[in-house]
Amino acid sequence: MKNDTTQEDPIISIRDVYKSFGDLHVLNGVDLDVYRGENVVVLGRSGTGKSVLIKIIVGLLQQDKGSVNVLGQEVSGLKGQELNALRRKIGFSFQNSALYDSMTVRENLEFPLVRNVANLTRAEINEQVESVLESVGLSQTINQVPSQLSGGQRKRIGIARTLILKPEIMLYDEPTAGLDPITCIEINELINEVKEKYQTTAIIITHDLTCARETGDRIAMLLDGQFLQTGTFDEVFASNEERVKSFYDYNFIQ
Amino acid sequence: MSAKQKEHVFTKNLDHALLSVYNGYKFFIRFFVEAFRGRMEFQELVKQCYAIGYKSLVLIGLTGFITGMVFTKQSRPSLAEFGATSWLPSLVSIAIVRALAALVTALISAGKVGSSIGAELGSMRVTEQIDAMEVSAINPFKFLVVTRVLASTITIPLLMFYCTLVGLMGAFLNVYLNEGTSAVAFIEKAFEQITFLDLGTSVAKAVAYGFTIGIVGCYQGYNATKGTEGVGKAANSSVVISMFLIFIEEVIIVQVSNYFRG
Missing domain, CATH: 1.20.5 (Single alpha-helices involved in coiled-coils or other helix-helix interfaces)
Structure with a gap:
């Protein structure tokens, strides 16, 4: 599962990022580099700003201070077509999948494809939709609507919808939240398959230690708005930092 | 405190x-x-015209028909006192064309269409479907808001014409059952007093109401917050604010049309 990462220039570089919502200080000077081909897991308790961080990376939120550089571009400086061009290279898998309720699975997948890739024939659209559905193992659901799918299926379709634009970077927001243990294992496997097949670089936001261990090449532990520890899973949890140890102990006792 | x-x-x-x-x-x-x-989302526009217009036909038709019939029935005793029941078709048509059809269509649509747009977009906002469009490099405003506002601006004037027609049919039924007036005589009398200014004013009102219902519903839904509570609030405020603005617009447009009427 673990790949050697190329330690060149980082393709995501986060420097001294601060973000507050009113009096609530969520990120307090966050620094992180992500290199091409690696899966970085951002681990931390709920409400520590993990999701806020990836929403800043994709330009859904603006940081109060600091710099976020993705694929050589400063995200906060991008607008309109430039921002859209960057977003086409980033796949974002939402915590609750965010599938379009009123559309079938086929329409959910076609929706970003036909609006971002010009001059596709009907046969090409069908081929790409079927191919990406097959890669998440859900070809049989093509004509179903999201309300007919299970939680795990919705997650997979959500990932398929991002993969249809063949992104370079994948951002997973709590990919295993609310799923049973067997489905969690399947989603972890899917994340690793996506990395192999589509050669993606990923940031995986989670508080699930099993997901972190199975999918992460590197773990970044976010506590109190700052990264306390970064390294491999074993390195992070060999730490003597009390808050890191308590997070680990608590999760495994649970 | x-x-x-x-x-x-x-x-x-x-x-x-x-x-x-x-x-x-x-x-x-x-x-x-x-x-x-940029490119217009025509397919979505047609879909919304169908949802807002076609799916409101029964409700608007029923309300318009009852309004025409009841208004005629309620007006008869006053006119009968002066022996002027033959003026009923003119009176009713003036009331329906100048005021009732546009207002009834707008108020029914504010309840049905405005709340539906507010709830749908609100639900999409709180379940991150709108964010999902943005991160896929799709403009959600163009796809969701522009199409819905245009659809309501186009279809509500059409619904208003339909309401006028059905309202006059309700009025005719009542007049026919009571006075035995023929359809030709009713139509002649009904349109005798109607001017192009009346029709133009009604269309202007319906366009303004349609735009208001669409933009208010979209604004409330698109900016919904706080989960399911926010969805309910968006639906509710879409109706309340649209109705309030519709009455303000009614007053302004009537004043302007009266200025031209001289």
Whole structure:
């Protein structure tokens, strides 16, 4: 599962990022580099700003201070077509999948494809939709609507919808939240398959230690708005930092 | 609550109200910018015209028919006192064309269409479906807001014409059953007093109402917050604010049309 990462220039570089919502200080000077081909897991308790961080990376939120550089571009400086061009290279898998309720699975997948890739024939659209559905193992659901799918299926379709634009970077927001243990294992496997097949670089936001261990090449532990520890899973949890140890102990006792 | 606390609450509410007005203004301007920029989502526009227009036909038809019939029935005794029941078709047609059809269509649509748009977009906002469009490099404003506002601006005037027609049919039925007036005589009398200014004013009203219902519903839904509570609030405020604005527009447009009437 673990790949050697190329330690060149980082393709995501986060420097001294601060973000507050009113009096609530969520990120307090966050620094992180992500290199091409690696899966970085951002681990931390709920409400520590993990999701806020990836929403800043994709330009859904603006940081109060600091710099976020993705694929050589400063995200906060991008607008309109430039921002859209960057977003086409980033796949974002939402915590609750965010599938379009009123559309079938086929329409959910076609929706970003036909609006971002010009001059596709009907046969090409069908081929790409079927191919990406097959890669998440859900070809049989093509004509179903999201309300007919299970939680795990919705997650997979959500990932398929991002993969249809063949992104370079994948951002997973709590990919295993609310799923049973067997489905969690399947989603972890899917994340690793996506990395192999589509050669993606990923940031995986989670508080699930099993997901972190199975999918992460590197773990970044976010506590109190700052990264306390970064390294491999074993390195992070060999730490003597009390808050890191308590997070680990608590999760495994649970 | 002390006087200082009351003052603080008042200032906070005033800030909130002013901010809402400013955000509403920005949303209104953005609609016109987005409407004329980039590719139009025609398929979604047609789908929304169908949802807003075709699916409201039964409700608008029933309400319009009952309005025409009841208005005729209620007006008869007053006219009968002066022996002027033959004026009923003219009276009813003036009332329906000048005021009732546009207002009834708008109020029914504000309830049905406005709440539906507010709830649908609100639900999409809180379940991150709108964010999902944005991160897929799709303009959600163009796809969701522009199409719905245009659809309601196009279909509500058509529904208003339909309501006028059905309302006059209700009035005719009542007149026919009571006075035995023929259809030809009813139509002649009904349209005798109707001018192009009346028709133009009705269309202007319906366009303004349609735009208002669409933009208010979209604004409330698109900016919904706080989960399911926010969805309910968006649906509710879409109806309340649209109805309030519709009555203000009614007063303004009637004043302007009366100015031209001389």
